[in-house]
Amino acid sequence: MSILEVENLSVSFKQYTDGFKEINHKVISSLNVTLEAGKILAVVGASGSGKSLLAHAILGILPSNANVSGIIKYEGKELTPIRQTALRGKEIALVPQSVNFLDPLMRVGNQVRTSVKNGDAVSAQRKVFERYRLGKEVEDMYPFQLSGGMARRTLLSTAMVSDAKVIIADEPTPGLDPVVIKEALDNFREFADNGCAVMLITHDIESALQIADKIAVFYAGTTVEIAPVEDFVGNGEAIRHPYTKALWRALPQNEFRPIPGSQPHPSSLPPGCLFEPRCEMATAECRQAPPKMRELRDGMVRCIHAT
Known part of the structure; x- marks a missing residue:
């Protein structure tokens, strides 16, 4: 059952040149994803592909110079700014990439307790700290007193006690030791198994494959493929998009073969398929217009040549 749907999301940022000319850089275009109750969707892609911006758009925490179009629905109803404010941190919880999301003026134990909606907040905070190997003394510390790994575990704790949907x-997981990484991933899987919808944004496709149900691949601000994890096997024969295949082949245990070129900057996007300048399958038709997302073999793909 779908709980959150993102339809044709586009995000651009207004900027001014030295001559005070206004320009808009489109950093996300025609992006589509769906989160289902009881499932984990892993979002993978290179830096700058729009992964974190998608999270911030859903939560309504983009900067003021952002222009947003498209529709985001939560439980079948449009997620308006008013609903985003009401649900943020309650029914929709974020485990952010930056530890700067912690309040520098509040002891971390109290920060975690504010996210507890049911039951005894102190007991819930201490139980989750124990689970993440944070000693009792940590609850009285301020964020500046924490190591990077401790701060990330605190952020994880905040989401885990929230009862979010x-x-x-x-x-x-960056900066965490392997034991804590595995436990955090297992906890996300446990949340999904209990009916929660989870979006895991990561560079680490190998970790994502351990717990996810589907993989959404981003490139230059849009979704190029959404595929079941079962498709990521062998030489990637079941994978649909040439960029996804390239990601798979670039892993050390596969061919470890990088592709030439780099992801285009938002100020210089190609007119057609965004991956066309780097694609071995590209034809003149690929340069005409951006391809639309379409269904293919129990997945979705944005490529006219995918079969």
Whole structure:
């Protein structure tokens, strides 16, 4: 059952040149994803592909110079700015990429307790701290007193006690030791198994494949493929989009083969398929117009040549 739907989302940022000329850089275009209750959608892609911006758009925390179009629905109703404010941190929780999201003036134990909606807040905070190997003394510390790994575990704790229906985890594991990484991933899986919808934003496709149900691949601000995790096997024969295939082949345990070129900057996007300048399958038709997302073999793909 779908709980959150993003339809044709586009995000641009208004900027001014040295001559005070106004320009708009489109950083997300025609982006589509769906989060389902009881499922984990892993969002993967290179830096600058729009992964974190998607999370911030859903939560309504984009900067003031952002222009947003498209529709975001939560439980079948449009997620308006008023609903975003009401649901943020309650029914929709974020595990942010930056530890700067912690309030520098509040002890971290109290910060976690403010996210507890049911039951005894102190007990819930201490239980989750124990689970993440944060000693009792940590609850009385301020964020500046924490190591990077401790701060990330505190952010994880905040989401875990929230009883949210949707958890958006934006690169939640950098700086954590392997034991805590595995436990955090297992906890996300546990949340999904209990009916929560989880979006895991990550560069680490290998970790995503351990717990996710589907993989959404982003490139230059849009979705190029959404595929079941079962398709990521062998030489990637079941994968649909050439960029996704390239990501898969670039892993060390596969061919470890990078592709030439780089992701285009928002100020210089190609007129047709965004991946066309780097694609071995590209034809003249690929340069005419951006391809639309279409269904293919129990997945979705944005490529006219995918079969």
